[in-house]
Amino acid sequence: MSYCVNCGVELEASLRECPLCHTPVMNPREIGRELPPSPYPTAKGQVEVVKRKDLGILVTVVLTAAAVTCLLLNLLVFSASLWSLIVIGCCLCLFVFLFPAIFYSRMPVWLMLLADGASVAVCLFLFTFVTAEDAWFVQLGLPIVAFLTVxxxxxxxxSRFFPLSILPCALCVFTEIPAFCVALELRIRHYLKQPAHIVWSAVVLTVCVIIDIALVTILTKKRLRNEVRRRLHF
Ligand SMILES: [Zn+2]
Known part of the structure; x- marks a missing residue:
């Protein structure tokens, strides 16, 4: 049994240097003798990092396979309705949603959101072939998707005109939420042929107006704004 003269670690007979401190191993009794083969593997057992391209191929293949096999199953076996269009629509949405993350990370955000909205609209349109009527799509689905996209x-x-921080973003969100809720309730009432007035969205509107007033006060008072930033660490 050999030990390193420098750090004292126990050494394997085949080693030419200490694995810890790299001090050369010289055993006078071993000079001239053939060293036994090293017990450690020479090849590194590291797995190559997965590239986006590979992930893209996997996602495309899985989604295409799901869409095509469901379509075949629909056409050849369960052909009472066009249910496979729901699966195809969902696969399309997933593909469009994942596209910027996997294939094109430099895609402008506005274009990404527009593509997402368009894919959801197409998906809903495909659903109309299953529900056999498209009034819900024209009067509810499409306007809601369009409003959400806007x-x-x-x-x-x-963000093109000024850098967005958390407080102005929160103000924007709490302005958009009630606007969306009011528009949604009015759309639903119009679809159900009910009189146009707001009930539940009025509650959302009230809460959001209070939050908005608080946010505007914080944003306009410098000391308050700095205190909030300091306490919430942004
Ligand atoms: Zn050593």
Missing amino acids: CAEIFPLL
Whole structure:
């Protein structure tokens, strides 16, 4: 049994230097003798890091396979309705949602949101073939998706003109939420042919107005703004 002269660690007979401190091993009794083979593997057992391209191939193949197999199953076996269009629509949405993360990370945010909104609209349109009537799509689905897309597009649009921090973003969110709720309730009432007035969205509106007033006060008073930033660490 050998030990390192420098750090004292126990040494394997085949080692030419200490694995810890790299001090050369010289055993006078071993000079001239062939060293036994090293017990440690020479190849590094590291797995290559997965690239985005590989992930993209996997996602594309899985989603395409899911869509195609469901379509075939629909056409050949369970052909009472076009239910596979729901699966195809969901696969399309997933693909569009994942596209910027996997294939094109430099995609502008506004374009990404527009593509997301369009894919959801197409998905809902495909659902109309299953529900056999499209009034809900024209009067509810499409306007709601369009409104949500516009709400989301406001953020990249605003960030073009001035840097968005958390407080103005929160103000924007708490303005958009009641606007969306009021529009949604009015749309639903219009679809159900009910008189146009707001009930539950009025509650949301009230709460959000109070939050907005608080946020505007904080934003306009420098000392308050700094105190909030200091306490919440942003
Ligand atoms: Zn050593």
